[in-house]
Structures are given as structure tokens and as C-alpha cells.
Amino acid sequence: MAKERAGRNALLVNSGDGPGGPALRQFLASLERCYVRQDDHLAKTGPARPADHRRNLYSLQLANLRLRWLRTGAMLPQITVIGPTQAGKSSVINWLLGENAAVASPLAGFTRHPQGFAYGGEGEAVTALYRYFDPLQARRVADLPAEDFRFFGFEPMPARLPRLGLAVTVWDTPDFDSIDSERYRGGLLRAIALSDLLICVLSKDKYADQSVWELLAMIEPLGIPSFICLNKTPPATAETVVRSLGGKWRQVRSDAMPPIVTLPYLGGNASEPPGVDALVETTRTLLRQTDRSRQCLGLMRFVRANWESWLAPVRVEQQAQQEWRALVGRAIGSASRLYRRDYLDHPHHYETFQRALAELLTLLEIPGVARVLTQMRRIMTWPVRQLGQLGRRWRPDAANLGSERSVLQQIALHVMLTLRQEVAEIAETATETRPWWLALGREIGHRQAAVLDRFSQAVSTYSREFGPEVEKTAHALYDRLREHPAVLNSLRATRVTTDAAALAVGLHTGGIGLQDFVIAPAILSLTSLLTESALGHYVQRAAEDLKKRQAAAVSCLFEDHLAANLLRAPEDMPHDTGFFIPAGTLEAAERELAAAPGTP
Template identity: 25%
Template sequence: MVAEKSDPEQAAQRYIAGLDYLAQNLRLDNGEEFFLEQLRYSQALVRNYLLPCLQSNPPQHWHVAVVGGAAAGKSTVVNILLGQPVAETNPQAGYTRHPTAFCLAGLSFTHPLTVLRPVPGPVPGNADEDIFDIRIVPAISDWPNQLVVWDNPDMTTIHAAKYICRLLEILGLADLVVYVASVQRYNDRVPSNYLRMLVDSGKPVIACLTRVPERESDSVRNHFFHEVLENIAPSNPIPCVVIPDKSWRELTDPQAMADYRQQLLGHLRDWLAQGLQLRRRIAERGLRFLQALESRCSQLAAPQLKNLHDWQDLASKQRHLILERYRREFLERERLPIFDEAMVRLLELLELPGFGSYISTALRILRLPWQGLKMVWNHLTGSNVNPALQSERATILQAVETALANLWREVERRRYADIFWQELSEYLHPNSPFPEQVRSEAERLFADYERARRNYVESLACGIYRDLQANPLILNTLRATKVTVELGTIGGILLTGGLNVWDLIWLPLATSLIQALTEYLGQQYVETRRAQAKQAQLAMLKASLLEPLWKSVVQCQPVRPWQELQQTIDNLPGWRSEFSQALDARLNPH
């Protein structure tokens, strides 16, 4: 299936829908569970970041997502960053269940999220719904304009599966990410997977290591850098801010945290100073991330799609056998008698009309020995008798039934290899409704094919003599040539030997030889047309009967989900290419 051309925004929406389909239908082996979250994140990246960049009014805000594992201190870092205790903190791991946006009063902030519902006014952090709330914070003198900070749920508690989709929406939206890890668990697998995903997709990251004993600050920072950050981003070092282990009172004191706040703000300003270039870089890296994701989808789907490809190969072989059986048992032995009739009409046309018919009659009398010899030869060899053939309809229907039975046997042999074959075996079982449906469809298609084939063959056969009738100049030239050769030969015999008894042999022999040559040449022309008709008949059978019939077999109900999976994977690169070209033109106007 070829992806339909569409405008860039439609292509982006189709891409999102394709990723959603893969997230629901792609089988993942043990150890590949995180790939599902990568698919969901990629949807959010296209929906919340790349798609808005395509629109006529590109985003004016800069979104900073604060993320990390449970009890890492995300809300505390938000408060430090904002310089005031506005984010709801709670010692309970997994307390925050939905995102919260913090922005300055007067900031014209229209929510860009379509999956999450905006809620006016503060909402408790443990409200477990697909929502986000926007909280207005008092003016901050050194706060960058148009900056929105997001406090987010974790991704590590046992309940995270319920709300992790909300986190992924914000990660897709973010221009910058503050990754928070506590000293006790900064090397955990799940948060590290998220960090790697963000870096791979081009999101600028600032690491924030919390609860670090002050005496161990440098050693812990170095260990965190070498064990985590350097492994994930070896070529682009991730800046790291270390927040020491302080009391709750100190952590909520803006003056006590002022130095750490300035470190965070400094890194943010460095990134924001790049302006549109930063968005361009994120978009380019994001598109490369999507391309790599598509390749990974193909790899993960390969074991599933191997069954589909094996099934298509089996069906293709049986389709080929149907054609071979039809060619062998019917078409090769079918004479198409209408062409023999056309041959007779062609020879009749070559005889002289009108007054010349007397000459033709005299010549036919001379050719009587040839006609008699030909009748005896045909009788002895049986070449004028058509062999008894099974009807075309019976040949085709029997070939289809045999192919269906062979398919079922092959599928049944693989029944226990995969659920794919089990479902297919049940569907193709001889006692199931499907084989009978195929037979009925074959009969219906045969009726349409037979009418089209009969009309075509008749038109081709009649064209043998109608073409000559429509061209009098060519027809009369052939007539004149033939009669001139015949009369010239007769005259030559009479002039050479005079009238004698041998003329009774030579004259019939000469005219018979000329007639035999004429019939031979005419027969070659007719046989060429007959072969052409058979080739066309085979092509018509394939196009009007076998192709639609076998398509219903190959794409039968148990196979359709697998075909849709294949088509979705095949279409993703095309959709991405469509909106990425428009995105490049939007972000690189010159």
C-alpha cells in the first residue's frame, strides 16, 4: 500500500496515528518493554513539538520539563528554579499524578496539549486524571521571558503505568529538560532509559543531582558523570548541578538556594540564547530519532511479519499452480474454433468476385485433387477433430478448490508454530464458510470473465478478414497476385509442353501447390492471431478473475491485522518525509 500524498500537517497526523497503531499491536519481547514508551514519546514529540512548528504562528513560549524518578526531588527543584515555594512537595513517592505548568502573570499562555485537559486553578498533585493545571507565579526579576516550567509525575513507582502517558506528553512538548536524580538512585535503569531517550531525540538536558552529602559533592558528581552522563552523551557533555543534602527549611529558603538557582538559570540562559537555532536543532535531532525508531520498528516486527511473508509466498505458489493447471489442461489444447472459421472466410476473400468468379471456379476444379488429398489426410490424422475437453469453468473451479485445499494443508502443518497459523487454519478449514465463499466468488467472477473473453476472442478472430475487407487496395492486390501466379503457371505449362495428356497431371499439381502455399501463409497468420488470443485470454483470466479472487484469499480476515502492521511500518518514512520537508522550510526560511 502506497502512502497517500497529503499536506504536511495531515502527514504528521497520520504519522502519529501510525505510531499509535504500532504501540497497540507491536509484539514486544521481554526486555523490550521500554520501546512502547519510546513510541508514545515519539507521538508526543510530533504532536506537541514538531507539528506546532509547522503552523503559521510558531510557538513563542519555551517549555522546561523537570523530570526524574520517584522521590528524586523534582518539585523541590521546581521551587528552587522559581525562587519561591509554589510547587506542591510531598515525601510520598509517586504522589504527583499529573503535570503542572508554572508561568508568570500576564504571560499569554495557550495550552498546546491536545491529549491532556487543562484545568483552571490549582489542583492537588495527586489528582489522577488526564489533566494539567496552570499556576501563575508572582513576578520574578531575573526570570527569562516566555518561560514555562513543568512539574511532572515520576516514571518509576508501581502506579506509574497509569500516568506515565501524561509525563510523555510534557517530554514531547519540552524545549529543555531538567533531569533530577537523587544520590541514592541516580543509576536506576528506568530513569536512565528516559534520559537516554531525551538525549537521543535532541532535547537539551541539565542534570540535577540531589541529596548529595556536601563532603562528597565532588566525588559523587564525578561518579555520576562518568557512570551515567558520559555513557549517555559522550560527545555532548550534560551540565550537572549538585544540590546538597539540606533540611526542608533550607531547601525552601530562596536565599539559601540562591546559588544553586543561579547555576540552573545560567544553564537555561545558555540554551535559550540560541533562540530559533535551538528549535531547529531539536527538530533535526528529533527527526533523526524518528527515523531510527522506524528502523527499530521494522526489526521488532520482523518475526511477526515473517509469518505474513511466508503466507504470501504460499498463496503466490498456489496462484501460480492454478494458472499452470489452466494452461496445461485447457488453454494448450483449446483450438478456439472461431479462428478456423476465420481461416475459411479469409480464403474465400482471396477468390475473385463478380466476373472473376468464373476463373476462381475453374481454378477450384483444377484444385480438386488437393482438396481430396487434404480431406483424406485430416481424416487419417484426426487433425480436424477437436479433442474432448473439460469445460473452462470446471477446469478453473477445480484448480481453485485444489489450491485452497493445498493452502489449508500447508497452514495446518504450521498450526502450532504461532497463533497466526492457528487462526488461519481455522479460517481455511474445508468445513468453514470461507472456502464456499471463495467458490461462489469464483463462479461470479468467471461469468464476468467469460463474457469479456468471448467478446475479445470474437473481435480478434473476425478482425482477420474484416481488416482485409476494410482495406480494398490490399485485398485486391492479394487477389491479383494469387490469380496472376496461378494463371501464369498454367500458361507457362501450356506454352512449354503444349496440349498433351501430361497436362492432366501438371495443371492440377501446379494449382494445388499454389493453393497449399496460400493456405500455409494464411494459416500462419491465423495461428499468430490464435496464439495472441490465448495469451490475452490468460492475461484476462489473471486480471479479471484470479487477481481479485486470490486477493480475497491472501487478505482474508485473520491476515488483515498483520497486513495493516506491515503497511503502517512501510508508510511511516513517507509520512515523516512529507512533514519534515515542510518543517525544514519553516525553520530554515532562507
């Protein structure tokens, strides 16, 4: 049985694959970066970091570090000793090793870096540790700078086994309860994440500290084998403290109470207190029982236990993003309605079907003489066209008054201003997402001019590309007229085409604007003759069909060149104000988490 378990352990560790799929691993790494950015932002802006934010950041870092360690394929057992200030961690390590390897000091917060003492480890075992700690660099313990946390201590010990009798690396760690501990918390988490066995050193004065139990509660789902060393405890009070410890354990943890080894104060000239043999034997026994095949399961249990807490702010932000998409959707819907009201259904502004009728006029010319008539009318209407162009130079805005381009640009500006106002109103009442909405409002303000300019360019492109639709309608009307020779000859026999030809020529030569059609008797006459003829129903249907195609084209214009730019606004917001994790990325990570092996 032991051989089978050892084989499973070797297969797991040497695979270098670790738990979770690539989507889950990438998501966890990305999520940690988001938390770190927000943490830096909170540190710069001044408000105290919420307790939930700190716990999420530390537990997420611990998960990623544990995942990284399991993927190194390291084989040498790792023991990590943790505890609050002045609990005697360094002394306990020296008693375990049987020599003064760790530096013990009466000063609180003396140890500020993780410090490893490696027995029997060399070659790949050391290389794996260096890979794991990267970008931190290894230094001798005596050379560690007190205020620079880019290093970790590492001491390859002589080629002999420690008192434990096993090849092992033992880690001394920084405290987690002092005021400065936030500055070097990362080193503590790195040492916890690589541990096969965790020894929590407490004292009579420190065992009830809240920081102790917050840490023990956080790491519980990992399932790291552990025990408590109750140090500096007089024999007379040991039983009472142990009983109290059991009560605290049951309050914050659901697993069984671990072994407790008590060590009294070191008195007189003694180098070791009574009870060190029990400390060594407990360590040796638990370490030999370690089953690395269960560490992946423990990590997945840890991820599942913290998942919803990690994602709480992400889900709140995604709800805000959904609300933003809904705001943009409603604004674009309003834009389409305004376009229909102010242009398509406006009795004086709508000009597209009149343009189709102007095209029809050129098709109605009598075959064989159309070119001659066109040249003659171009000469005859030259003075009128010049007067029209002169009037437009005097009043440049008059040509665009009520035109489709003007209407579309006014609608786009209305959409931008409306959205900025709605975002500002939401930011005033939002609580958790207020920074996100404020940043979004600033981003929309910054990009407004660029969005309107790009939309104006898209309108020009749309106007050119929709021209064939107008010609298509004119040719369809003409083809239907050819099926009714009597109506066609009647139209050609009337003065309407002759009178309207100048208008059509003026249109093609730039002397007359499309809005002039609303007062042009020729166009009115042509419209009346067509609608009163046998083709009246078809003409109305052609006009409505052209209007529908135009409405659809403008709807795509709003979606592709206005809504799309607005929906991308959160992507360009400062990332210290939010997480900005795409919903698809989160869904892929959750699928892999659901497929990962469950807890036994």
C-alpha cells in the same frame, strides 16, 4: 550578535512551520498511530510488551510532540522538571519560583499529570499551550482527578515575576519509575517535548536507577539544554555521588556532562536548603543561553537517531508483503501454465479455433443461396438439436466438462487453496511476522468465496469480449481464401460445407456444444482440406496467433481479477496486527528527511 540570534529565533518560532516536510510529518503521525494500535493489541492479548516496542513508542511520541510544539509558534520560555519518585521535584520547583506553587507530598506517585505554573504568560502564549495539549483539557491543579489522564494542570500565576526574574512557565511532571508510571507516561512526554530547559532532579538513593538513564539516553539527540539537581544529598557523600554521576553519564551519553547543583536534606525548621541560590542562578544562566533556532536541528537529529529503530518492524513487515507479492506472482504464473496445459494445448478441450472454423463455414456458403440453405437446415436439424438439449438437461455438468470456463474456475480455486497452504506454512516458521501471516491466512479464507465469485463473473465478461477475436480470425481466413479462388471453389464444390452447415447452424441456435467439434467429421474434413492446401502454413499461423491472443487475454484476466484481489488482502487485515505502510509513503518521508537541515 545577540540581536541577530533573537531575530532568527522569532522568525523560526513565529513561522509555525517547524522542521520537516508534510510527507515526513504525516508519516511520523501515521507511524505513531500504528505503534499505538499494536500497543493496545498487545495489552489486550496478554503478552508483555517488548522493551524495544515501548522505547520506540515513547521516542516516536516524543518526536511528534516536539514537532507539534515547534509548530505552535509559542514564545514564552518553558522549564520542565523531571525525576523519579521521591526525588523532590515539587520542592525544587517551589524553590525556583520562590513560593509554594507545586504541591509536595511524601507519597510516591502523587503527581500524575503535567502541571504548569505560568508567570507573565497571557493571551496567545496561553492559547498556544492549550493548542499543544489538545485533546487534554486544562484544570486547576487542585481539581485534577487522580485516575483520569485526559487533563493537565495549569495555574496562571499573579502578574509578577518568580524568583528567576523571567517570564516563564515551569512544569512539574509525573514520575517515570513507578509501577503505574506507564499509565501516565504521555503527560511526562508532553512536558519534556515543550521544554526549553530541562532540570533532572535526582537523589542519592535514585540517581543510579536504570529508568533514569534510559530516559536521559533517549532524549539526548534532542539537545535540550539541561542540568542535574542532586537533591537530598548529605554534604559528606556529595562528592562521591557527583563522581559516580559523571561515570554513569559517560556510559550512556556522548555529550558533555551538564552542570550539577547539589542540595542537602532540608533540616530543622528551614524553608530552603543551602544551595538554592546556585539552583536559581544556574537555571537563569542556561535559560538565557537558549537558542530556539537550534531546536529544529535537534529534532531532526533525534528523528535520524531513532529512524532505523522505528522502522525495523515496518521493514520486516514490508519484506513479508514482498514475499506475499512474490507468492501471488508465482501462483499466477502457475495458473497461466495450467491454462495452457489443460486448455490451450489440450487435444480435446481446446475449442476456440474450432469456433473460428464454424464461423468460416457460414462464410463459405454459396452467395445468394446461403439464407435458403440456413432456413432449410434449421428445420432439418431440429430433432437433433432437441435431443442434444435434452441430453444436457439430464447431465448438466457434461456441457461444461473440459470447457474453458470450467478450466478457468478450477485453476482459480487451485490458486486460492495453494496460497492458503503456503501462507499457513510460513506462519508456522515465522517469528517476528507470525501474527501478520496468521491474519493474512484468515483474511484469504474469509474472502475466498467472494474472490472466486468475482472471478467467475470476470470470466463471463472475458468470454463475451473475446468473441470478436474469433470472428476476426474467421474473416482473415476467408479473406485469404478469396485470394486463392481455386481453393475457395474447391471447398465450396465439396460436400464438406453442406455436411457441416447443420453443425454451424446448430452452434448458432444453441443445439450443439463447442466440444462436439472434436468428433464432427465436417470440421475435421474442413481442417484437413485447409491444412493440405496451399494455405496450410497460413492456417497454422492463424491458429497459433489466435491462441497467443487468447493466452494474453487470460493472463490479464488472472492479473486483474485474481491477483489484484489477492494483493489487496493485507489492506483489509485488522490493523492491530501490523503497520501496513505503503512503500511509496515511506520513500517520500525518507526523501524529506534526507533533505532536512543536518546537524551543525
